[in-house]
Amino acid sequence: MIKGLYEAHLPVSDLKRSIDFYTDLGLELEHIVEDRLAFLWIEKDKRVP
Template sequence: MILGLYEVHLPVRDLDKSIEFYERLGLEFDHRIEDRLAFLWIVKDQSWLGLWKTDNVELEYHPSIRHIAFEVSLEGLRNSVTWLKEKGCEPRKAFGFEPVEPFVMPNPREGFGHAKIHFNDLDGNSLEFI
């Protein structure tokens, strides 16, 4: 029945600056509704990100409400720290790992691990390349 994830939404303070930020990451702007909501394609015609303008982005962070993990290629992940810095993003420490390179989180239940790097958007929403 479920084929994938179609959309996710995040709160942002400044819609124009956030649109520019996500375009720098490679997302494609699609449309906006007035000055309160914008949609950008993560994967064209498959999945998109909704950005909601609000004065209240100061919600206490919890990964269940302000986190997106973007799937990237292994080669992209290998170059992610340099690539992010070139885009004006600063990778951040996560799970005790310093952001000098992607790190692997073991998944003993599945018998493999996930390589990833974490960073934040302009409003402190947690982003991840995995």
């Protein structure tokens, strides 16, 4: 599991394929903006102590 990552910007050539890849790794899709930008959670609602 990934720990300690808050935010990352990853340019991709195929958004649909990339979303499938990252959701298969366990990330949760939050939303898509204009079919060119996707927001995914590693651990949604996790609070940092």
